[in-house]
Amino acid sequence: MPISTEHEPTKKHLRELAEDLETGKLAELKHLLHALTPGEIADLLEALKPADRQVVWSLLPSEIAGEVLVELGEEARASLIRKIEETRSEELAEAAGTLDPDDLADILEDLPEKIREQVIRSLSQNDRSRLERVMSFSEDTAGNLMHTDTITVRPDVTLDVVLRYLRRRGELPDLTDSLYVVDINDRLIGILPLSVLLTNPPDKTVRELMITDIEAIPADLSASEVAMLFEHHDWVSAPVVDQKGRLLGRITVDDVVDVIRDEADHTLMSTAGLSEEEDMMAPAAESAKRRAVWLGVNLVTAFLAAWVIGLFEETIQKEVALAVLMPIVASMGGIAGTQTLTLVIRGLALRQIGATNLFVLLNKEVAVAFLNGVLWAIVVGLIAAVWFQAIHIGILIATAMIINLLCAALAGVTIPLLLDRVGIDPALAGGVLLTTVTDVVGFMAFLGLATWWLT
Amino acid sequence: MPISTEHEPTKKHLRELAEDLETGKLAELKHLLHALTPGEIADLLEALKPADRQVVWSLLPSEIAGEVLVELGEEARASLIRKIEETRSEELAEAAGTLDPDDLADILEDLPEKIREQVIRSLSQNDRSRLERVMSFSEDTAGNLMHTDTITVRPDVTLDVVLRYLRRRGELPDLTDSLYVVDINDRLIGILPLSVLLTNPPDKTVRELMITDIEAIPADLSASEVAMLFEHHDWVSAPVVDQKGRLLGRITVDDVVDVIRDEADHTLMSTAGLSEEEDMMAPAAESAKRRAVWLGVNLVTAFLAAWVIGLFEETIQKEVALAVLMPIVASMGGIAGTQTLTLVIRGLALRQIGATNLFVLLNKEVAVAFLNGVLWAIVVGLIAAVWFQAIHIGILIATAMIINLLCAALAGVTIPLLLDRVGIDPALAGGVLLTTVTDVVGFMAFLGLATWWLT
Structure with missing residues (x-):
């Protein structure tokens, strides 16, 4: 076999x-x-x-x-x-x-x-x-994605003529599932799926059978919108037209699959400050150069957090337990905030977040943060109080955690939306900005409260 | 129009x-x-x-x-x-x-x-x-993904007979690009693409024109392997067979697109400890419950880091600058390690990492870490030395950073590979484990070196 x-x-x-x-x-x-x-x-x-x-x-x-x-x-x-x-x-x-x-x-x-x-x-x-x-056509548009290997037919011929034409023509372009019907000005007036061609009497005309209720893709539509259309309509191929409705070419699902894979790759790699085109086996010096920038950006965040801690040097000197526990407050805020951030980044990619549901989402995320904040604040507070044999340390860290988780939820929703609005990729910049917020708020809340308590 | x-x-x-x-x-x-x-x-x-x-x-x-x-x-x-x-x-x-x-x-x-x-x-x-x-068939296998709406033909009929059969039959199932040729035992012996049917003389037989050099998908192949096959072959649909080669059904590219989207979603959401099925608008209590586990897991990491810091309480008391600067060492290690981790997670998903290139990759990542470690160690060391007017602080933090970035690269390569080996999703667990390593090593190196220097 x-x-x-x-x-x-x-x-x-x-x-x-x-x-x-x-x-x-x-x-x-x-x-x-x-x-x-x-x-x-x-x-x-x-x-x-x-x-x-x-x-x-x-x-x-x-x-x-x-x-x-x-x-x-x-x-x-x-x-x-x-x-x-x-x-x-x-x-x-x-x-x-x-x-x-x-x-x-x-x-x-x-x-x-x-x-x-x-x-x-x-x-x-x-x-x-x-x-x-x-x-x-600029990159990442329908025009750049399309191929020009379309088969066009006139509306007034019969299916029999079309069938004979195809036989004479020989091979069809890969992933041809429809013929395109155009008028004398090359304007797309309908499509004739092969399945219609194959299941109807040969004496019918193309005009009688062609499907006219179709969406043609404008050449300047973004690749990501094209991918959404393909996903929602389960297309194998779709015609691309110019502003006057003239047929320019067609986009096939194999290229759309690449777009989807690239976009997903882009989001994943961006969260780590990498490009989706990153070459896994590139020479070390090249990779190091490209990644250095990302480390530098994150270093600014790290120094900002250090500066906040530096404001409270005296307090830490008095109570070293604060230095021991402070990373917990910052890191839990970062983790919780990243959950919200990731959810919103996905929602933005699916175009599921708009003015109408923004506040529902924000309310929900803040409520989630409050519930988890209280739960883990109690746990962390108890452990800290027992560890350092000091109830006030427990109360301080618990309060700081609740504050930081609430801010993390707010930041997790608003940062990606603001970035999206000003045209910066939320997957790339969202994480750094969020961490900046959760680090600064975390250290500030915990050490600030402690300073106020201890004086 | x-x-x-x-x-x-x-x-x-x-x-x-x-x-x-x-x-x-x-x-x-x-x-x-x-x-x-x-x-x-x-x-x-x-x-x-x-x-x-x-x-x-x-x-x-x-x-x-x-x-x-x-x-x-x-x-x-x-x-x-x-x-x-x-x-x-x-x-x-x-x-x-x-x-x-x-x-x-x-x-x-x-x-x-x-x-x-x-x-x-x-x-x-x-x-x-x-x-x-x-x-x-279990979820995420070809058998579960397939539809059973195939059109089958016998090898010995002519194209003309096939054409008349299709006309009598009426409508074809969505995304039909091939008819399947089966023998009397229902075993798949070839496929007849519609394009072949349409471009050849009607008196030829199916046997003469069918394509026999094809890959059929075994029903137990994983959905993710199916997706790779579709991507590599630009298929619109592909036949699914049982172990004896009997035709069971077919998989169409629209379902494969969903698999690809789901997998990408899964990877992205997993890095934040979320499920790809997470409902953005779920009631807060439900979301909070699901996310609490993830926060709990990360809390263990945070406490581990705190415990490491606690070992050096005396040193911190002597030199509070250490408390101010220590998060920088930990966070830069985490950022650099996450870059390596993300690269390896993608490489694993594309099946591009194996025993043959593991060491090339490890060498490269360690080299990248060394180059960036030295670069940023110098920058951070200088800033720290000036900030606290103490050269030894600068030397300490620079050394600790280089150590932590090297460990981060090692962990970034080995953790996802080990997780993959034991069947745990690297996208889900990789980040937590990596952060554990970079936090523990970061604090240990910086505070440990400082303790040794100061005594």
Whole structure:
């Protein structure tokens, strides 16, 4: 039976790849690479150290070498291209030359000037104008995401004519689930799903059967809105039109899946101050440079907290127990605030938070903070009072904790909303700002209350 | 022109919905709901407070009320069902009755016992066995994800026969891009993409044109592996088979998109100790209860850190500057460690980390930590020395920072790998454990070194 149900996970491929590389079994390596899709190979390359990537790439079948470049993460791609350029710039031009204009657009900027010109020169007039059209839309818009490989039909022909046309034409573009019906001005007037074409009498006309109640995607819609539309409508592909309703191309679900994966990656990596394009195996010096900025930003927060503590040096001198316990107040505020923050960041991504429900949410989060604040304040207060044999320490830390958790909830809701309003990514900056609030309020409340109590 | 390029985002719908609810314009509300997909309505419901959800749900067109339940997050669904059951249990049974068995399986557990039985009794024999089959696979496997609405053809018929069969049959199931070719034992022997059917002469047989070099998905493959296969192969749908290669059903890309979104949500929410099913608008008491556990776990970490500080009470008493500066050492370690941790968590999710590249990665992360450790240690050391007019404070904090950043890198790589090995979700537990390490090491290194220096 030729049907394979063996799914070898990336991890196993990775092991084989590493073995073949180490033992120099290049023939076997080539064999392995032949069995994989460009996406799988890209995943594998990203897991290799830069020197190995170059070796593997040069062994790729030439018809997919370009596609593999397209599938790689931006950073890994840029560094691989730099490496290949030094020794095999001819192969690079060749690989880029195999790409269709829509894919080429994705990597064009990463190509060295010389090769870029060479590749563009070798395009047909038609391909060159397709490339220019895609490049004219800014990144992360529908226009940049679309492919131009649509099949269009006229409304007045019969299904039989369409069927004969398709047979003469041969192969359909990947993920074609609908033909697009356009008028003489190229304006989209309907779509004809293949399923309609296949299940209706051949003598009917396209006009009789085409679906006109559809949403076409404007070319300037953001990629993230496009992804939401696909998710809500379960589309396989959707037409992209310009402001006059003229058909420009189509977006397919495979590219939408990449958008969704990238957005999720972006949110996760941003919370740690990393880029979703971060190359896991980049040289240490490069990684260190990129991450240094994030550490510097967080250092400002840390010094701010230290400065607050410094205000109360005398109090701490009198009662060292305060120094021992103060990180508990700050850290519990940070943890509780991060829960609220994360919930709001997700709600913003799903467009589920607006003026109408903001106060319901804020009330709820403050109520949650109050309930948990009281619960854990009692626990922490009791432990602290017993530990240091001092009831006043217990009362102080309990009160400070409740104050800090309430502020954490307020900050957790308002910070991401404010950042979103001014156009800063809440996933990136939200955490730092929240920690600043919970550290400052935590130390200030605990040490301030103690100072007031002890004098 | 009937083609709409107006894309009203959820936020706008939310505003309209809230206005209609407030002013009691139920007719307009119904009109709005009619224009939306079940996925969009579910997103809107999740943004409403529980009482409003019930009102809106009862206004839904009866043919989509069931689908909306399927699309809701688990927690929001369970609470809505509880509410509806009290007043409108008949409608609930009706809504569930409109679902096909594959969708019904997703919400069956949330239905109250009585309604569950009623719905199952009302199913046809055929539907009941379909339901049982889907329910027999555990959650998050291909078998649970699949639908059973496949179209199968025999290998020996001509395309013409297939075309006539499809016309007689009428409508195809949503997202049908291939027909499945099975032998008399129902074993999958190939697939016939619609594009092949449409672009070849009608007198050819299915056997001549079917694609046999395909990967079928075993029913017990995990949902996350299924998603990777779809991403790497750009599939619209794929057949699911049992161990003997018999066709069981098919998985479509719209469900895979949900898997990808859920997994990403799971990772993000887990880092804050939340569930991806968390209901943003749940009653405060419920949310507080669920989140209390996470705060409790983190409290243990906080007390551990406090205990470490407590070991050095005398030293702090002598030199209060230590208390002022110690959070800087701990927090910078936490930030740097979280960067490594996040990178490794993503690498694990993409199956890009294995025995072969573990040490390359570890070396790189330690090198990054060293470079940034030295850089920021110098900055912090200088500031501290100037602030407290004491060179030894500067030297102490600089040394402690380098130590802590190195430990943070080690912990950032090893903790998620160990957790993954023992089957604990690194996104959930990684952060707490990492912070424990960076807090303990940070305070221990700084205060320990200071104690040794000062005595």
